[in-house]
Amino acid sequence: MVLEDSKTTQLRQQPNIIFILTDDQDLHLNSLEYMPFVDQHLTKHGTSFKRHFCTTALCCPSRVTIFSGKLSHNTNVTNVVPPYGGYPKFVSQGLNDKYLPVWLQNHGYNTYYTGKLFNAHSVQNYHSPYAAGWTSSDFLLDPFTYSYMNSTYQRNQDPPVSYEGRHSVDVLAEKALGLLDEAVEAEKPFFLGIAPIGPHANIWAPGFKDGNHSDLTEVDFSPPVPAERHAKLFEGVKVPRTANFNPDKPSGASWIRKLPMQSQETVDYNDHYYRQRLRTLQSVDEMVDSIFSRLEDLKLLDNTYIIYTTDNGYHIGQHRMQPAKQCSFEEDINIPLIIRGPGVPESSETDIITTHTDLAPTILELVGAPLRDDFDGLSIPLTEESLAQAAETRHEHVTVEHWGFASNEGQVLDSYPRLHMNNTYKALRVISTEYDLHYQVWCNNERELHDLKTDPGQMVNLLHPDEVAPEMIAGAPFEKVVSRLDSLLFVLKSCKAEECICPWQALHPAGNVDSLREALSPRFDAFYEDKSRKVDFDRCEMGFILDAEGPQFEKDGLLPIFDPNWHEWT
Template sequence: MQLVSIAALLLSGYQVSAAFASDQTSLYDTSKTRSPSIVFFLLDDLDYQLQSLDYLPYVQKHLVEKGTLYKRHFCTTALCCPSRVSLWTGKAAHNTNVTDVNPPYGGYPKFLSQGLNENYLPVWLQSAGYNTYYTGKLFNAHTVENYDSPHAAGFTGSDFLLDPFTYQYLNTSYQRNKDPPVSHVGEHSVDVLAGKAYGFLEEAVEAEKPFFLAIAPVAPHSNVEITNLEGPVEDIIAKFSPPIPAARHAHLFKDVKVPRTENFNPEKPSGTNWIRKLERQSQENVDANDHFYRNRLRTIQSVDEIVDGVISRLEKHGILDDIYIIFSSDNGYHIGQHRLQPGKECSFEEDINIPLIIRGPGVPEGETTDIVTTHTDLAPTILQLAGAPPRADFDGEAIPLTKTRIKAATRHRHEHVNVEYWGFAVGEGDFDKNRFHYNNTYKALRIIGEHYNFHYSVWCTNEHELYDLKTDPGQLHNLIHEDEVAPETLLGYPLAKVVARLDSLLFVLKSCKGQTCTKPWRALHPAGNVGNLHDALSPRFDNFYETQQKRIKYSRCEAGYIVDAEGPQFEREGFVYRHGAQWHHITTEEHNERSPLLGHHQSFPSEYSSSTSIVSGSISDSESSDNDPFRSLSKLPTDEESHRVSDAATGDSQRPNTASVARIIIVLLIVLATHPVIASEFNDLSDSSWLFTSFALAGAATQSLYGKLSDIYGRKALVLVAYALFALGCAVVGVGNAMWQVILGRVISGAGGAGMTVLVSILITDLVSLREVASWRAYVNIVATIGRSLGGPFGGWLADTIGWRWQASCLLFTKVSEFLLRWLRSFFGQAPLIVIAMLLCWAVLPSHNVKQNLTEPHRSKETSSRLARIDFLGAALMAAMTLSFLLPIEIGGVKIPWSHPVVPILFSCGVVLAILFVMTEAWWGKEPIFPLQLLRQRDAVASYLIMGFQVAAQLGMMFSVPLYFQITAKASNTVAGAHLFPAVAGNAIGGITSGLLINRFGRYKALIVFASLSSSISYLLLILRWHGHTDWLESLYIIPGGLGTGIAQSALFISLQAAIDPAHTAVATSALYLSATVGMIMGLAGVSTTMQEMLRRALDRRLLGLGYGTRKRAGIVEKAVSDIGYVHNVTGVVANAVMGAYVEGLGYTHVVSLGCSLLAFVGSLVLREHKL
């Protein structure tokens, strides 16, 4: 069945991939036409937050309305030259080492010295067959003296603005191709640029080759007079003043002011470091800033005209619809926010959130998207448009351009931005008393998810900032500043927990390279089970983030990127998560054939529920089976009832036949449905784990209802309903085309399987006397043992031979073939036997309950009368109560953190529902769905608790034994599953022996005490003796564990029936099954968590002792827990470390089992024995 579910997941993924492929073809297919041409407008200091885009009518008309606006686009360094180098190289500034506008840490000379002149976008585009053109500002410190030392590489045609005249609007120098610079005194810089841009455009079109044209006006940068080309920056810059617009625009926007946002010139200081010390601006200062803002708007009107001019020319040539046009800026700008003078260089939103508009074929028109993009994504995007292969050293990734890919990106694209800065900040207005603000070095993180929007930064002074932009969009309230009142919680978690995660994420990003920059969570969690902040906040990672991981801490403030000053580095001193997901978290994933190591056992608990066998090496999909942890829990009549049954029953010959037929059919389902193994890749963790969770919870919610309903409607009717539900669930899973449909099928199957397990036991109780029940169940256990014996090796054989890729290969067929295959494997594979079972039950089972008239007054068979007997309210409350308690146990720490508000809400609902249930059953229920007097009977409660602990204990052993032999003996799945035979044999012997002894002597307490002791001895022997070299004799140590469970399950059923009113046998039996389900869920959580925790811890410790570094250790650990081939093939000291770690981790699972069995022993001591 799980194969079918995986096929559905793979098919849906295949369809999405096919859609993306088709979508991408429409954008990038160059087989039918030449590669698309690209025009890139790169402005200087254009803001997004101050609404400058609103004042560009042609940009709005031609680009915003005809393209897509990426409203969450960020630069990664809020300074001209470093930002531009990152844009053209696709690398963060710490990887280009161009971190300033002037030498020694930045500018064109630094760009050259880092070898980037031969390794950036225009060079790559020329290699891809493009003509490349550039006009305007390229980099800072690109001067009239060094422009040819050497020339900027990669351009078919270029005309660069050069220092020291770059920012003098009316006194510029342009340098064309290899010619010397030409001065344009008295001409407006942007107008000169317009003529050059149009000229290059005409040249590019005439060449009839794909082209790339970059148009880079200096607007709206402030006007700057530079007197020197070398020396300290204080000597280079003579004067800042507002930008100078073209004369034709000087009269515009006379009444416009800087937007008066909450953070504009605030009354209280904000931020930290030097920013928090700024004085509030005077009115004169504010007026000057408004004038500065107006001149910026006026200056960019000339750029707006160039946009219109380029568009009209492209349209005239008939190629407009074939061109991609990109519009952006190198960084943002602030004016008055946080009391700052005009400038940039901060990590506030005004400085780093910048415009990005893209228009072109396939790009949605008039759309705005919230996906997070950065400047390091632009080079990968342009190369992808050009049809060139991606570069492995990119720190960014291509931006999605089509509607389909943008929509997909909202779910899957990264949510973070890495921002960094070195050196000083400078105020560009006339009112900054200290124009240069040193120690402005910092690392910052922007992270934006569906439910959060944070800015976190660490300064070189080791001051910190944290802003919640959902509640504080102006970034006025630094949540971790000593002067602010810090909230106790954030996102429902203690504030310190969130900060620890953010600091660790920034710790990775501040020195990241390549894909680590876009997938930093994978660097922290190589297993891939953490993809965002929400995932990382799981409580199981608390120790890792809050205790183990290094913190960002600068050694000192430097003006450039000097690693020695930047404190701990993740690559050298950082920690990788060594505990991983809980074991049961791993066990329900889509699997990979190369990983039967975990897969053989992962498949086991994924189907392990109240209706599965705990002694199969590979669990079957026969959720309907009575071959489960409580397979011998049958409803037993009392002595008084046994005399009545002998009178009412139709004959001894019918008794074993009825129970045996039901048993055999269920066992056949187990053998048929055992699945192969698929090793987890963690890619669809949240969805695939619901295949188990939905089934288990549905069974738990409905299991306790079958007993009472069968009293009212008869066993036969309810058996048929249960089989029908199970068959229907199989069909839904088989034909499901979406994950929710598969999960729905699992819910239906769970409800049916729960009834099948309960009703088979009740049927036996109906047909024989109390003492005889024990012996008849012993005989039935022999049949059950056959199924359990075949389950392990047969499931292992499937994993060893067929593997999951056989199912995945079905994706090569058409959708019709896929549909038919899944239908055959799911429904036709199981439904025929279910149909046979239903027909046999219909023909053989009596139409009435053989004890009905003896245990209760005669009831009318009219439908209305039967309906009136049903305690609908009690049933609903009981089901809801069960779900409320079990659901948080299932999802807590896996899908949501334990501290998530949903967990206490569900538990609280469970408490409220429990109170309402008790009130309903005590005062209003005429025939309670669950008689409360059962909970007042000490021995009934003791039976329930012992059963839960015993099931939890044995689960750990059945979970770990095959894995142990796969690791220590390199056993195949088949052989590893066969190692469960001793436990299976002990289980069968225990069940048969206890039945015969109870039937012979009428005693059961001693058997229950012995059962828990036997199990405890078994688990203790495993702890003491299974250390990696287990001979055949030691492999028999699991026999006492199976023996104890077999005895306990038969004897506990008798102890329960002996203690209760005969009228309650059906509902009491249902409750016993529920206790086993709860024990299974609790035990699995404990065992899986312990295994994963201790395995990773032990292996990392051993590797550390061998001298391996952090990243190397992390890689070995992940391979060891995911790939059986790696474990089998690794050699030398690493092989010894891996085996030792596994043995140690598995040993701790036996400790969990031992603890549960000892609790069962304590319960057996307080259990009283009743005469049979």
Template sequence: MRVTALAYTAAVAIGFGAVVTASSPEQVPLGHSHGPRPQRRQPNVVFVLTDDQDVHLGSLDYMPLVKKHLIDQGTYFSSHYATTAVCCPSRVTIWTGKFAHNTNVTDVKPPYGGYPKFLAEGLNDNYFPVWLQQAGYNTYYTGKLFNAHTVENYNSPPPGGFTGSDFLLDPHTYDYLNATFQRNGEEPRSYEGLYSTDVLAEKAYGLLDEAVDAKKPFFLVAAPIAPHANVAMKLEHGPRDPQNPPFEFTEPVPAPRHAHLFPGAKVPRTPNFNPEAPSGANWVSALPRQNASNVAYNDHFHRQRLRALQAVDELVAGLVSRLGERGVLDDTYVVYSSDNGYHVGQHRLQPGKSCGYEEDVNVPLIVRGPGVEPGFSADGVVSTHADLAPTFFDILGLKPREDFDGAAIPLTRGEIDGVRERGERREHAGIEYWGSAMGEGVYNRDPRQNNTYKALRISGPGYNLYYSVWCNNEHELYDMAVDPGQLNNLLSPSSPSTPILAAGHAPRKIADRLDALLLVLKTCAGTRCQRPWASLHPDGAVRSLADALAPRYDAFYADNRKVASVKYAYCADGFIPEAEGPTWEDTGRAFGGEGEYGYLKGGRWEDWV
């Protein structure tokens, strides 16, 4: 069934913004009263999850309604990280509370990722909406769930755990003017000629009405594609050809009413934007500098991203307004985030994601709701997507699962202050990636192979650092207190021989500690992901990098016989154990006091001589 643009326009005119179609439940116009406020013992959650939204390109500065309704009325978490800088693995982490090395969904498509891999790993019966329904919640979802969730496999089986759903489906997920949605058990329906985010908004409003009318606590997700690049399928294509793929990437498409906005906006000219000297490691360090035409196009790409987000801005205002009209706003947490970040020109990169650099992994997280401090910025609270499911469990009053790799984020100012006062401030975010990276603009889209890496983002009093190991075994260390653009790799062979201080210490001393911590995190599970220092120091004497930098530990960390270094056997496109190199389970050593060490073998600590 096709819903025409004319029918959509007529519905808007009749319903004051409501769309009534066979695939969308009847909407109630804004301002209509639905009677007395329902009484609930448990709160609700509305989660808006965007696609590829940055922090460091300033996109939130162009979203006044998000600022008005969420940032000014809630808490902004400036140090929130995607654990994998691409959508499907990131989304599976969000909905399981587990890192990608534990879900084994590490790509956007088979054999290593996508919806088929999600099913093959047995996750469809064991993830967030299923757990929430078991706890008595109604669950609703509209928009993008996972990649490779298609018009062919949408019902074989359908995603588990949803009371009501209206999913975007491939191959038209990213086609802003030719979306395909699929509601509950119905057949997919095309919305050719309609703007994807506007269609999604009306579906979200309809699901919200269903949720409130059911008089049960609910969890509702609205997941628009903006500001992802537009991806249109070609009508005809021949045999599989990397030089002629069956799809066309272009810049995002805004709604017509927003197409004229921000004519002077440009990618922020930070020091790492198209730098004169190469930066980074592996294939990134070999990128040529972009010419003037390339830079001008990337500015245009950036403006299109900002314009595409305007309909999302309106969606947020619409959801908050309807929550208020239905009398449930005070009982509802409204959460805003994105699956991964984005770069446009930084490190000479073409528009895209998939790197471990700050633009790609630092993503928005805003929370508004009962007890959450209005207008507060929770600087220094490091959190990741693996923490979102535990956080939702916490605010809904559910007991955390033992298999969560993440932990609940302190949301209220009192909780945040308490964590700091007790010295329980978490300082690390583990980051991982497998496979290739690809530019998404019109310049140089060639996939970059061997983009597999492990990385660690860590910050605390006196230090702000990024450490990574690529699958070609190049290492990076950046002191982001003085080098926020990550331009000066302190471990580069070309760095000066004279030691350069990083957070007051020689880079090698810092790297020894971070490498050991990354060895723990690269295959961690459960509490070991939450408290990795405890694996290295089971006596509890070290709970932070600051503790670990004590001189008494220098010999321990510098000796690879005691703490194996992170290194790959070879570059792989997915999580293949034999490619991953040494693991903590096989080779990790622990500090047990002056001159005494132990190691983990067979699940128990033994003396090591």
């Protein structure tokens, strides 16, 4: 019989958590198919959540949502730079002592992190204040966060150190293994966050060096830079030529519908950009392999949950768009999530709806810590039995929101500007076996509706004057469905906590409606004709400014909008 040492025995008493967070990794452009170690260690030994969504398709707001369990309209961190986002905004909103690592430490866990935490976390402000909640950390810092061959890391409370000439992901891999060893030596259960920049664009922002985080016009984007050993892989590979890739017909609404078709020069450049992303992900894939090898050597794998996801998705050429994110199309919001650990079904897939608001509750539940009443999400089921139950009972909606600009991270070709302003919107997804809908209201009050059952590429905006709306959608009259979606989005645009999880119950406090299908019952027709509200912006803004966002569900006394005397609705 082999006796375990005391360190291993204690670490087996409570589960450890390793959280791997890539940057801008797509699901719909097939990036996971080029990562054999992720497939070997995670996909084949864990559960893939095929309907996992970010709620804001932009780095910093998304990461704050992950670590706070709250939608961006409740964190008020809505951009990547001040005044509406970035690390300074995270601090000013009082979140530095109200996020996941602090809660884990309060529950007796040691917490470790290396890589990118938030945007605008820089060589000027990393100590003003230090990021709270970390037992040990080694953060990437601006303005060098996205400089693959000139990164700067800052460990604990030491001064920043430059790693010029070394690939950032390779440096990160060494630091991650070092923190893992440090965690084991401490003989306490641990959380380890690992956040490589791959496959984000390579960026140089000279203004950031002087603390000028808001000067986005000076940012120099270029394709991600792979390690030299990967630089010639995947020759000839191209962006998947789906129906929505550089289409000959415009789609969507607002600025997207005005985009010209891309020239062959642009398409060729974007294929190169795509290959550079795949090549850069090879370092991430190797890092994943090294983490699993170390866990096996330490005999910790059986008692460790490994969560693999990304902050947001990515598009390259879809809907004629240049490389970037920040939209509510599937490429940008439907993203990888794979979880492996004790009791998690192996080599399994699920279509239950999960979002980034669910990750903090999930991790706290895994470690046995109390959940917070103000979470906008709920924990993700991780056993065969609970997953089967969730397939029948879990909510079907996703809240999506964005403020400010949309960027072009590729070359400025085809008269395509670096930034598109007025990319502020509220959107939702509603998904079941019967329907698959995407509904959005832009800040100029243009609207779009896509039926992904018949139009998976989201090429036909059924609410645009140039399109012919069907008589029926989702098994009901078209206008009837739109009115229900209007009311649902009206709740979600400013929801908090339970309202975000069960929005139909805010509309129907009797608790007799939990889905679009139930809301479409003819017995509610008069109710929605009388009470339906639409999202209407007063103006476009670069961040979350309440008086620009039109009527609010609670603010205007619209809760409840259910008349209890209409007993036939109950």
